[in-house]
Amino acid sequence: MNSSPLWSLQNSAPPSAAPSKTVPAHGLIARARNAFWMAPMSAITDVCYRQLLDEMGAGLLISELVSVKGLVFNSEKTRKMIRIHAHPGTLVGVQLFGESADDFIRVAPLVQEAGADFIDINLGCPVKKVVKKGCGAALMRDPVFLEQFLTRIQRNIGLPLTVKMRTGWSQEELTIHECVSAAANAGCEWVAIHGRTRQQAYSGRADWDLIAEVKRRARLPIIGNGDIRDAERAQSLYSSSGVDAIMIGRGALRNPWIFKQCTGALGATLEPTPMQLLARYFELLKAVYDTRLTLLQLRKMAMWMAYGYPGAAAFRKALFQLHRGADVLEKAEEFFDRTASLPIPQFDESEAFMMGGHG
């Protein structure tokens, strides 16, 4: 990260923010650019998307989940996932998942050499293939073991350690308080909480009352996450729950300006414009991927950004007929020219959007 003046989380609170934060003035979190962070998302928050969202003012960035085993076996594909873009404007972490503390310790130097500021461990992934091996959300079922596991890793790596978890395995097994204690005792820098159980997957609602309660009891910074679709809600939950930062996932896919809105950095018009943003993403993708992957990622982003505008379904269909990035941009220009005068569509909390993921 660059050496611009360190940002203090207290300073980012909107003027009306009531509860005072318990963020230590030192420690990793005090070096985040602001309190509104991009959530890790598999097959999305790769090196290109992170750079784009860095340029869009996200307070902190985390990679998609990366298999520790893949790094141990030196898989080229996995090694590429931990690349960090040049000159990040804020902290960038690499999220790992795995079941062996020794493996984490073994691969930590690779993550450090790649230029990451911290290692985040995924304790929230609900996917069967992952939990079956005792990784992801399965690690929340035994807080005593979790503490030993995290302690061993924390003491033997050269980077700060953070974790991202759910509220527990199920409503009957809400181990969040114990797991947060385990992380605090193990010396983690913070705990990010997606306010759902593993059993809920992406159904129901993120439990922000529980996140606020965890925050009241916790001895380390708590990051709240789940169902934030617009800047107003992000700011209001940041104030009312007392969390030390907010993580936004799906909301940012449809509205990449959300971080600027949260920090008051967006004026009356969209800056950059949707087309400037897509063109920049295209440039970043081309520098890293082959034509096929570039096209796939660019198409996805154009579709997310079009969601909710009139004509989005037809636009989406048309994109699938295109096989060159330049054609996608041309089609997108027609679409976003037409919608330029419209406000960013509201994204209702109850609307199903990307109801699956690794955390």
Ligand SMILES: Cc1cc2nc3c(=O)[nH]c(=O)nc-3n(C[C@H](O)[C@H](O)[C@H](O)COP(=O)(O)O)c2cc1C
């Ligand atoms: C497509 C997708 C992929 C995800 N991948 C990850 C991941 O790799 N690691 C992780 O910790 N969480 C992952 N998540 C969970 C998000 O980080 C976040 O916790 C969740 O989407 C709730 O926040 P949101 O409502 O703001 O999206 C993923 C979510 C989605 C939708």
